[in-house]
Amino acid sequence: MNKLRNYSLAILVTLIAITFNACKKDPKPEVPEEEIGKAELTFLEVEREEHGDHYHYNPISEAKSTIITFDSKGLPPVGTHLHLTEGKTYKLSLRSFDFANREMQQEFLEKHDIHQAFILGAPDGVLTYVYADRDKDNKKINVGVTGYLTVDEHTETGFTFRYVLRHLNPGVKASIMAANWNDINFATKFAGANDLDLKFELHPVHEGAHEH
Amino acid sequence: MQRSLLLTSVFIFLFTGYTYAQTLIDSIKLKEVSIVDKLKPVSRTSISITLSEKQLEQTKGSGLAETIKEIPGVSILKTGSTISKPVIEGMHSNRILILNNGIRLEGQQWGLEHAPEIDPFLASRIHVIKGAESVRYGAEAIGGVIIVEPPSLPTSAGISGGLNLIGSSNGRSGTTSGMLSGGLKSLPGFGWRLQGTLKRSGNVRSAEYYLGNTGVRESNYSAAAGYSTGKASYEVYYSRFGTELGILYSAHVGTKEDIDARIAMGRPLENYGFTYNITAPRQKVVHDLFKAKAHYDLTNRQFLDITYGFQKNQRKEYDFRRGDREALPITDLVLNTHSLDAVFEKQSLSGTKRFYGFNGIFQVNNNIPGTLANTFIPNYDSFTGGVFLIQRWLKNHFEFEGGLRYDFKLFNAAGYRYANNSEGSEITEQYYGGLSRFHNVTGSFGALWKINQHWHLGSNLGLAWRAPTANELFSNGLHHGAGLYEIGDPNIKTEQGYKWINSLRYYKERLNFTLGAYVQYINNYIYSEPDKTFRQTVSGTYPIFRYKQTNASFLGADFSGTYHFSEVLSYKLNATLIRARDLSNGKYLPYIPSDRVDQHIHLDFSFKNFSNVWIQAGHSFVRRQIRYEPESDYAAPPGAYHLFQLSGGTAIKIGDQELGVNISVDNLFNTLYKEYMNRYRYYTHDMGRNITVRLAYKF
Structure with a gap:
């Protein structure tokens, strides 16, 4: 019976030791990087030059860029309303920032096999978009960090322009053609999640139209 | 001396709050001779079903949930084809308890996509208790208890063991499991056991297509040693369960769109296509369990069991x-659990037994x-302590058992989260x-009435409880891959379940059956549902799910019956029915298994040199779940389905050794179907035909 008491005491001592030595650690704040970030879309007018079955896009020296900023909820400043002009072409560039305001759009290009942007919201025949990204070997890839947006027609009123950068499930990208740039069924056809979903009001106007 | 022992135990309890009830060994003292017999670790007044070693052999290679799904009233909550959780009469996760070799399994059970970390190859028997038996087993036994019982340790010299080789066509899976046990001639009473399992499976196939990223790797092992003297026995045990499993690519969703x-x-x-590769989304889980147990015969009718358990659960989700x-886990959690159980048993000459128990978990x-x-859940310390008293009375035709228990729990949490408060902030x-x-x-309170040798009537009334889990209290964030934003409520109260379950059993030569019926009322039932608002982020909008409480009722019946037409031919029918309601809001509850009927025709015969050949043809019918709330679910439940199964086997004697061969074909006609209890039913179908060959060599 003494033995038994010793065993019980041994267990007691062990448990007291455990109780006082093992407690939760002080929590450390984690920055949920994928959930926090800001983004910018820049529109810069370029000259579109026809070369047989494709176009060349040349810089215009005096062109001024328009930048739309988006907060961590993917929203632009209140009242954002952008006019682009019928017949003109714009270089559309994405800058994406992580929680510490470091640029991170290069990550989308490095993993171009699982990323692709879709340009949505425009009525049929109003916009044409061409992907213009290059990988590290300068090979053409379709991601949408850089592209050219041509305004083919003006519209009477503005519409919600939507830039969705898709993080695609493995193997999905192979089924996406450049012509799918404005596929409204992207969520059905191209499984994955969105890294960015940016929306603002765009109004394609004809040349000479007044700002409003 | 007995008093000092008890005081020591109480002291342990007050300081650390460990222990829970357990009565694995029943001892009968006959003057000089001590007969120690390993009985069912389940009270006779419990409404329970046991799967024997022979029954377990027919499903070897499956996970714990698949292994016990043949029991009426037990179903599976699946997350794709790789994650399965057992469901007992509509309850799962933190509403059921799993005891692994006498230690309550403590992992991150709160997650619907967190499967129990147990290797079923370890089990020689599995018991499923369907009553709410919190008094004996502690908090969370609201819906029932699953007890995984390994074989007894040998106490005499000699080596025995077994080797299982299992291959399945679907997923091209291969499993090897071995067990070796023995004793020492020079040390009578000493026994040891080594056991290990390796499993690898690749992408599984529905009837028409492969399910991308559904591979599984598993590596488990355990070691045990024990020593029995005339008046005491000691046992130490260690096991490791390690798995890496893929999560179906197609189920990874982002926004509501x-x-x-x-x-x-x-x-x-x-x-x-087919591959064994596993990539993100995936889970990597390692579960270590250490157990030390001592049993003492204090007097002829007084016994003490002390069990210490330590578990380390490491979960990484990518x-x-x-x-x-x-390459970085999105969830990386380590849960350490210490437990101490002390049970003092006192028997009277009339056969009456009384158990005093202290138990606690840190x-x-x-x-x-x-x-x-x-971080989805916070860091926390949790301290649970309980004391209980159980009294058992034996009469000629009756057995009664009544118990009372008091538990307390301290839960100290700390965490950081990023909050997105108001518009524009x-x-x-x-x-x-x-x-x-x-x-x-x-x-x-439980009672068993042995009406005569054919009819037995059992009844069990239990009040069980559970404290809210860390995610129910504190989650606040995007549930990656599930496309929802979950918000807990720190004011959630404890959940209390009252379950009254009855079982009528009939045994006769040709016919035997068990009919069970239960009614359960749950006060403060915790659940989550969409609150019809959305969280706007830079990657889109996500539906917000909030944890709430209501009062719920569960009503159901299970039937299992076998009719032997002859020694060769028998027919078995299992049926399960559950009706559940959210009483406060007059709604249906989600993820309640639909009505199910399983039937088998079984043939047992001899053929040439094979003395025990069996063939079984089975059919399962699962009704469409029509009791659901359209606004709390993404889509209507899938349709009813029929599945057919064919299996057969034999055991070949080779001297003193035995080779068991068993072949089964599940989903015989390769039916394309969806199961309501599969959380990925929205995105994909369930598994197609699967042919499994099992070889079991015993020596």
Whole structure:
């Protein structure tokens, strides 16, 4: 019976030791990087030059860029309303920032096999978009960090322009053609999640139209 | 001396709050001779079903949930084809308890996509208790208890063992499991056991297409040693369960738009071939368990059991992430659990037994920093202590058992989260947590009436409880891969379940059956549902799910019967029915198994040199779940389905050794179907035909 008491005491001592030595650690704040970030879309007018079955896009020296900023909820400043002009072409560039305001759009290009942007919201025949990204070997890839947006027609009123950068499930990208740039069924056809979903009001106007 | 022992135990309890009830060994003292017999670790007044070693052999190679799904009233909550959780009469996760070799399994059970960390190869028997038996087993036994019981340790010299080789066509899976046990001639009473399992499976196939990223790897092993003297026995045990499993690519969803789009398709558009590779989204889980147990015969009719358990559960979950972050876990948790159980048993000459128990659990949960993702649950210390008293009376035709228990729980949480408060405001870092206290008195009463040698009637009334889990209290963040934003409620109260379950058993030569019926009322039933608002983020909008409480009722019946037409031919029928309601809101509850009927025709015969050949043809019918709330679910439940199964086997004697051969074909006609209890039913179909060959060599 003494033995038994010793065993019980041994267990007691062990448990007291455990109780006082093992407690939760002080929590450390984690920055949920994928959930926090800001983004910018820049529109810069370029000259579109026809070369047989494709176009060349040349810089215009005096062109001024328009930048739309988006907060961590993917929203632009209140009242954002952008006019682009019928017949003109714009270089559309994405800058994406992580929680510490470091640029991170290069990550989308490095993993171009699982990323692709879709340009949505425009009525049929109003916009044409061409992907213009290059990988590290300068090979053409379709991601949408850089592209050219041509305004083919003006519209009477503005519409919600939507830039969705898709993080695609493995193997999905192979089924996406450049012509799918404005596929409204992207969520059905191209499984994955969105890294960015940016929306603002765009109004394609004809040349000479007044700002409003 | 007895008093001092008890005081020591109480002292242990007061200091650390460990222990829970357990009566694995029943001893009968006959003057000089001590007969120690390993009985069912389940009270006779419990409403329970036991799967024998022979029954377990027919499903070897499956996970725990698949292994016990043949029991009427037991179903499976699946997350794709790789994650299965057992469901007892509509209850799962933290509403059921799993005892692994006498230690209650403590992992991150709160997650619907967190499977129990148990290797079923370890089991020689599995018992499923369907009553609410919190008094004996502790908090969370609201819906029932699963007891995984390994074989007894040998006490004499000699080596014995077994080797299992299992191959399945679907997933091209291979499993090897071996067990070796023995004793020492020079040390009578000493025994040891070694056991290990290796499993590998690749992408499984529905009837028409492969399910991308559904591979599984598993590596488990355990070692045990024990020593018995005339008046005491000691046992130490260690096991490790390690798994890595893929999560179906097609079920990874982002925003509400994605969810709607995937549901509209109902199946993946992408074609994935076969591979054993597992990539993100995936889970990597390691569960270590150490147990030390001592049993003492204090007098002829007084016994003491002391059991200490330590468990370390490490869970890493990897998701699709930006850049190179897929190598970083999005969830990285380590849960350490210490438990101490002490049970003092006193028998009277009349056969009456009384159990005094102290038990407690001390848990430490930590998030491992560096996930660069919102921590879903906080770091916490949790301390649960309980005391109980159980009295058992034996009469000629009756057995009664009544018990009372008091539990308390301290839960001290601390965490940071990023909160996105009001429109236009920046995301801010917030500290949260604090100390919560819960306590509860539970009770149970069970009776068994042996009407005659053919009819037995059992009844069990139990009050069980559970404290809210860390995620129910504190979750606040995007549930990656599930496309929803979950918000807990720190004011959630304890949940109390009252279950009255009855079982009528009939045994006769040709016919035997068990009919069970139960009614359960749950006060403060915790659940989550969409609150019809959305969280706007830079990647889109996500539906917000909030944890709430209601009062719920569960009503159901299970039937299992076998009719032997002859020694060769028998017919078995199992049927299960559950009706559940949210009483406060007059609604149906989600994820309640639909009505199910399983039937088998079984042939047992001899053929040439094979003395025990069996062939079985089975059919399962599962009704469509029509009791659901359209606004709380993404899509209507899938349709009813029929599945057919064919299996057969024999055992070949080779001298003193035995080779068992068993072949089964599940989903015989390769039916394309969806099961309501599969959380990925929105995106994909269930598994197609699967042919499994099992070889079991015993020596």
